[in-house]
Amino acid sequence: MSKILMIVSAADHLVLADGSTHPTGFWAEEVAASHKVLRAAGAQVDFATPGAVRPTVDALSLDARGGVSETDAEEFRAYLDGLADELAAPLSLADVRLSDYDALYLPGGHAPMADLAEDPALGRLLNEADAEGTVVAALCHGVAALLSATAPDGTFTFAGRALTAFADEEERQGGLGDNTPFFLESVLRERGAVVETGAPWSSTVVVDGNLITGQNPQSSTATAEATLKTLAAR
Numbered sequence: 001m002s003k004i005l006m007i008v009s010a011a012d013h014l015v016l017a018d019g020s021t022h023p024t025g026f027w028a029e030e031v032a033a034s035h036k037v038l039r040a041a042g043a044q045v046d047f048a049t050p051g052a053v054r055p056t057v058d059a060l061s062l063d064a065r066g067g068v069s070e071t072d073a074e075e076f077r078a079y080l081d082g083l084a085d086e087l088a089a090p091l092s093l094a095d096v097r098l099s100d101y102d103a104l105y106l107p108g109g110h111a112p113m114a115d116l117a118e119d120p121a122l123g124r125l126l127n128e129a130d131a132e133g134t135v136v137a138a139l140c141h142g143v144a145a146l147l148s149a150t151a152p153d154g155t156f157t158f159a160g161r162a163l164t165a166f167a168d169e170e171e172r173q174g175g176l177g178d179n180t181p182f183f184l185e186s187v188l189r190e191r192g193a194v195v196e197t198g199a200p201w202s203s204t205v206v207v208d209g210n211l212i213t214g215q216n217p218q219s220s221t222a223t224a225e226a227t228l229k230t231l232a233a234r
Contacts, residue, residue: 159192
């Protein structure tokens, strides 16, 4: 049985480009749909956050303001309710031992831009994972968490790697627009990643060795499936 650590942001707000504060959290579909696929395959899934803080679900991910139908919102809400005890008591990211897990899984929502993108404990864990070839999967704005990983010379650990992430066009169409603290796709390109995006809101997954990335919430199921496929091939 595979053991997967789902690393979730602990942030509940994000400072925007204009200095205002925007409530945020993890995106419901990205945690719920991913977890459902992984658990259905028999994987053990543990949760971790910075400081073992209980994560907050982004309210926009559970209603029409976030482009989510009421039917889907009810499904995600019910699934997350079933995870309430686990989400209430996550591991502390700083205490995680990589050797305990077969894969790291990083869902999004805008929240990772506020904490995981600069978390030193996560950066060390990702550097260790990449050096050892441990599977690293990141989804949507969860790909921002990869920015925490840098080499001793300051370069981006995942420079030169093929990946996808929430596209700049998606941020403009249905995200924070020009008030975003940074456009993730652009920053990843600037840091040296080879970013491959599909059509806006399409299910798009890029696999580069042990690195698996999904573009947006619509890619949640496919990203989890690609993670399982990569683990099974080992």
